[in-house]
Amino acid sequence: TSAGCRPLTGIWQEARCAALMDFVLNSFLPRNRVDGIIIAGRWDAGDISRIVALADGARVLGPAVMVVGPSVEYGGAVPTMLARARIWGGGPGVLSRAMLPEPREIDHALAAALAGHEVAYRSLFAIVCPNGQCRETAPDGAPMQFDYGHLTLAGSKVVATGLLDGWLGP
Numbered sequence: 001t002s003a004g005c006r007p008l009t010g011i012w013q014e015a016r017c018a019a020l021m022d023f024v025l026n027s028f029l030p031r032n033r034v035d036g037i038i039i040a041g042r043w044d045a046g047d048i049s050r051i052v053a054l055a056d057g058a059r060v061l062g063p064a065v066m067v068v069g070p071s072v073e074y075g076g077a078v079p080t081m082l083a084r085a086r087i088w089g090g091g092p093g094v095l096s097r098a099m100l101p102e103p104r105e106i107d108h109a110l111a112a113a114l115a116g117h118e119v120a121y122r123s124l125f126a127i128v129c130p131n132g133q134c135r136e137t138a139p140d141g142a143p144m145q146f147d148y149g150h151l152t153l154a155g156s157k158v159v160a161t162g163l164l165d166g167w168l169g170p
Contacts, residue, residue: 006041008050029061036168037061040068043106048113055119064168066120069110070103072128073149082136082143095134103149120167127162128155 001007005017009025029037037058043051051067058065074081075098085094107125114121128135128144135144138154146152151159 006043006047007039008041008047008054010050036064036066038066038068043070043110045102045106045109048110051110052113052117055114056117059118064120066122066163066167067110067114068163069107069121069123069125071124071149072134073100073103074098075100075148077147078145079143093133095136096129096132099129099134122163124159127159
């Protein structure tokens with residue numbers, strides 16, 4: 001991956017992004033054995049059919065393919081919202097109430113589109129916001145996210161554990 005590059009083909013991207021996808025799909029994966037392929041990005045609603053096509057194509061190149069749904073995004077920076085809630089009140093659930101709806105809608109649509117395909121789908125909403133209640137902090141007390149949607153190191157550890165749990169076997 002590379003910052004700002006979605007792992008998709010058939011769309012206009014900066015030259016560096018297109019070159020990276022070409023290298024990964026046409027040079028690296030056909031010549032190297034991998035245990036699995038994880039496809040993740042900051043998805044748009046218009047990406048769904050391309051994600052499905054990429055995941056189906058990746059099945060030929062690797063024994064296991066996982067598509068990761070969109071990140072949970074909020075209407076502000078998580079640490080700021082948590083600090084304001086502590087200072088001014090706001091009670092539990094401040095993040096769940098501040099969650100933006102579009103990524104959740106994409107998550108549902110992508111899960112439905114991949115149903116029946118030989119691809120694992122992992123929802124970040126299931127990990128970050130289990131039962132609709134968004135985690136404010138990781139086990140070490142650090143915020144899960146450092147801005148509107150990017151994970152902190154502690155949040156990344158929580159998410160990685162959730163994504164990989166049981167994916168390639170025990």
